[in-house]
Amino acid sequence: MSTTESASLYDNLETRPTAQLLADMNQLDQTVPLAVQKALPQVEALVEATVARMREGGRLFYIGAGTSGRLGILDASECPPTFGVPQGLVVGLIAGGDSAIRKAVENAEDDAEQAWRDLQAHNINEKDVLVGIAASGRTPYVIGGLEQARRQGLTTGCIVCNAGSKVAAAAEFPVEVVTGPEFVTGSTRLKAGTAQKLVLNMLTTATMIRLGRVKGNKMVDMQLTNAKLVDRGERMLMDELGIEQDKAAELLQLHGSVRAALAAHHGH
Numbered sequence: 379m380s381t382t383e384s385a386s387l388y389d390n391l392e393t394r395p396t397a398q399l400l401a402d403m404n405q406l407d408q409t410v411p412l413a414v415q416k417a418l419p420q421v422e423a424l425v426e427a428t429v430a431r432m433r434e435g436g437r438l439f440y441i442g443a444g445t446s447g448r449l450g451i452l453d454a455s456e457c458p459p460t461f462g463v464p465q466g467l468v469v470g471l472i473a474g475g476d477s478a479i480r481k482a483v484e485n486a487e488d489d490a491e492q493a494w495r496d497l498q499a500h501n502i503n504e505k506d507v508l509v510g511i512a513a514s515g516r517t518p519y520v521i522g523g524l525e526q527a528r529r530q531g532l533t534t535g536c537i538v539c540n541a542g543s544k545v546a547a548a549a550e551f552p553v554e555v556v557t558g559p560e561f562v563t564g565s566t567r568l569k570a571g572t573a574q575k576l577v578l579n580m581l582t583t584a585t586m587i588r589l590g591r592v593k594g595n596k597m598v599d600m601q602l603t604n605a606k607l608v609d610r611g612e613r614m615l616m617d618e619l620g621i622e623q624d625k626a627a628e629l630l631q632l633h634g635s636v637r638a639a640l641a642a643h644h645g646h
Contacts, residue, residue: 381556382513382539382570386563403561403568410557410572417555421580424535424551428507428581429588431533432467435505438585439497440470441523442511443487445567446537446574447472448479450511453578459607461582461591462599462635468582471496473519486519493523504531509581511574512536513566515543515554524548537577539570553577594618598637602630611636619643 388402414421428438440450451470457463473492474483486492497508508527510520515538525548528534535551546552555573560566586592591599596618602608608627614636615626626639633639 380514380516380540381558382560382566383564384559386559386561388561391562406561407569407572410555410569411576413555413557414573414576417553417577420551420553421577424509424553425581425584425588427533427535427551428585431505431507432585432589436533437466437500437502437506438468438582439500439502439506439508440468440511440578441473441493441497441508441520442470443473443478443517443519444482445571446511446513446517446520449571449574449578450509451479453575453582457582457586459601459603460597461586462601462637463586463591466500469500473517487517488519490518490522493519494526497523497527502527502530502532507533507535510534510536510545510549511538511578512543512545513539513570513574515540515545517545520545521548537574539566539573593637593640596636598640599635602635615639 391399432438440454442450451472454468454470457468458465472478474486477483478486508524510524512520521544524534524536524545528548528550534549535553536545536549537553538545539555539557541554541556546554555577557569557573560568562568596614598614600607602611608630611630612623612626615621615629616623618640629639629643633642
């Protein structure tokens, strides 16, 4: 039974005042972290497998359609600025190509062969990890990509929001977060999307910490792409080294990253 498609627990939504709509949505949203909590052992297994492959030079790929595809692209695009990793180490692909990020592409998710073609454009190989993202757990684009990747010896995982799905069956390391009926029946950009975002946050954050991309609790490899981030970098150095801001600014400008500045100051 596809619980993501089952009828909402709420009805006659158009008759409710705004305050009631928001209170009901908020109450329903509070169930999501508890559903994620139940899946933590599965998330752990996927993180450990991803860390192992990335230590050997592998990359992390996401495939998905619609909201799921967009969430993978969002997570992938935030890894370089947050953790200072190169573009292309974490890659998000969406059914229908980049134009589908902004505008739905009709029937794109129904082609079971297209994901592997999309992945081959990135020279995907057995060192890499492929994670399929699909709220329903039955997206042909995702199933086909995972099945082909597994045949080719890749590590495969998934993030789905129904139990016992075809996507989970196709993945070696499935993460199943059963979120139940949506506030608006079948609208999986809501609770299911929130659950997927939480798991993606965990996957890349825990992986990057394990790969040494965080020091203490700080983003020492973040890209200094705007004034806010430069200021944050300066404050990290001030905190770590007990220096004034002008000295921290000088060190950061000279070395280009918090990690490099710390290493230079400590004489490594």
